[in-house]
Amino acid sequence: MAAAVRLILASASPRRAQLLAQIGVTHEIMPAQLIERRETGESIVACVQRLAESKARQVRERLRTAEREPVLVLGADTAVALDGRMLGKPRDERDGLEMLANLSARTHEVLSAVALADAGGVRSALSVSQVRLRAITPDEAARYWASGEPHDKAGAYAIQGRGAIFVQTLQGSYSGVMGLPLFETAWLLEQAGVPLWGASG
Numbered sequence: 668m669a670a671a672v673r674l675i676l677a678s679a680s681p682r683r684a685q686l687l688a689q690i691g692v693t694h695e696i697m698p699a700q701l702i703e704r705r706e707t708g709e710s711i712v713a714c715v716q717r718l719a720e721s722k723a724r725q726v727r728e729r730l731r732t733a734e735r736e737p738v739l740v741l742g743a744d745t746a747v748a749l750d751g752r753m754l755g756k757p758r759d760e761r762d763g764l765e766m767l768a769n770l771s772a773r774t775h776e777v778l779s780a781v782a783l784a785d786a787g788g789v790r791s792a793l794s795v796s797q798v799r800l801r802a803i804t805p806d807e808a809a810r811y812w813a814s815g816e817p818h819d820k821a822g823a824y825a826i827q828g829r830g831a832i833f834v835q836t837l838q839g840s841y842s843g844v845m846g847l848p849l850f851e852t853a854w855l856l857e858q859a860g861v862p863l864w865g866a867s868g
Contacts, residue, residue, distance in 0.1 A: 672861055677726040677742040682827065683847040687741075690849055691864035692856065699725045699742060703755070711748045712793065715780040718744035720791050723784035739859055740784045745846045747822030748776040754822045764808050766823040771803040774836075775822070779843040783855040792855060794848030796839025798826070803833055 676684060679698040687694050699722035705714045723742030730738050747754040749769060757763030774797055782791035803811075816830060817823040824830035826837075826844045842849040853863055 672737045672739055672859070674856075674861060675726055675730065675738065675740045677722040677740050680743075680846055682845050683743055686842050686845060686847040686849060687852075690853060692861065693865065694741070697726050697729070697740075699723075701725065703744070705753055711746055711751075711753045711778055712795075714753065715744045715746045715778045716782075716791055716793060718742075719780035719782040720784075720789045723782040724789055727784035727789075738785070739856075739861065741852070741855075742782045742784070743780065743847050743852075745777065745779040745821055745843070748778060749773070756819050756821055757817065757823045760812055763812050763817050763823040764805075767803055767808040767811070767817070768805070770800050770822060770824070771808075772801060774799040777822075777839070777844045779840070779846060779848045781848060781852050781855060783859055785859060790855060790858070792848070792851035794840045794843035794851050796837060796843050798834060798839075798844060799836045800824070800833045801835040 674692065674694040675697045676687060676694045677697060677699040684696060701721055703718055719742045723740045727740040754766055757766055777796045777798055779794045780791055782789050811817060811829060814829055816825050816828050824833060826834055840848045840850060856863065
């Protein structure tokens with residue numbers, strides 16, 4: 668009988684864990700420890716793919732010595748892009764309010780990469796979504812910032828939280844905008860033999 672596959676999520680994001688649980692995938696959490704920075708001359712697409720793959724690879728390497736059972740590591744990275752600029756997590760209130768002002772009444776891209784590492788290497792997939800926010804007044808932005816929700820979110824908003832009221836249209840993957848594109852994730856997991864809809868509870 669084949670040994671059960673152990674799946675590790677290389678992220679501390681509760682949203683990614685919730686999305687994996689949504690499709691019934693049993694997993695453990697072991698966050699990667701990387702400096703998440705775009706390299707000079709690197710495209711945003713290349714950056715999110717590199718970071719997702721690096722997270723998966725780093726945690727897989729950490730577990731390499733305890734390989735008596737099959738181990739898969741899932742890494743992910745998400746970025747908000749506007750006018751060729753990559754918007755990460757806001758540094759402070761001023762930065763967060765500036766991001767919201769720039770995104771107001773405009774369409775931006777959300778790029779979300781997912782990577783799966785095993786003994787044979789790393790495979791990855793990319794989801795790109797177009798999101799348009801309605802006009803956001805300075806007072807709304809200030810009150811939204813005061814809620815605490817935008818503080819650790821790329822682009823300073825959360826589509827799955829209070830920030831949903833700003834989202835006018837979405838073309839692409841809702842789960843990808845949240846941080847883990849489930850279509851691409853499920854494809855990678857199925858290719859590796861991980862059962863979906865299999866978790867209890």
